[in-house]
Amino acid sequence: MESSRSDDDPVGVALFVDGPNVLREEFDVDLDDVRVAAEAEGQLVTTRLYLDEHATPGLIQAAEARGFEVVVTSGDVDVKLxxxxxxxxxxxxxxxxxxxxxxxxxxxxxxxxxxxxxxxxAIAPGEFGRSDALRNATNDSVTLDGDRGGDADGEGNGADGS
Structure with missing residues (x-):
């Protein structure tokens, strides 16, 4: 597959947050921490938080105040994201x-x-909220409790075939 992007086009990090999956009481995730984890990879070109129709107005307002574009869907959040x-x-x-x-x-x-x-x-909300399959498919991963995996040490985590 070829991208339509040329090498001199300015691009950066696109952050997509699965709200119903990540913003759960048991994980106590702060959207600012999610943003910081993504910003460590480069300049953000979009920050989107996907929510279902059950999202509270307070959550939507808080996310927008933190610079997230909030996408509310009546269907499956996963599909839209x-x-x-x-x-x-x-x-x-x-x-x-x-x-x-x-x-x-x-x-x-x-x-x-x-x-x-x-x-x-892949940004996981916590050690017990991590998908190993998703983590292994990506070039790098971050667990918001501080664990960072990836290929910085030369040991890939699966996406490059190692």
Missing amino acids: AVDAARFAAEGRMSTLAIASRDTDFKPVVETANGYGIRTL
């Missing part, structure tokens, strides 16, 4: 895809982005 992320990949609108989730359902979109030569990052 995956379609948007795949579109960003196909259009060459990012050099890194960061997905904050603990859901293995995003493995195909991560693999699609990898196929376009886009770096991928």
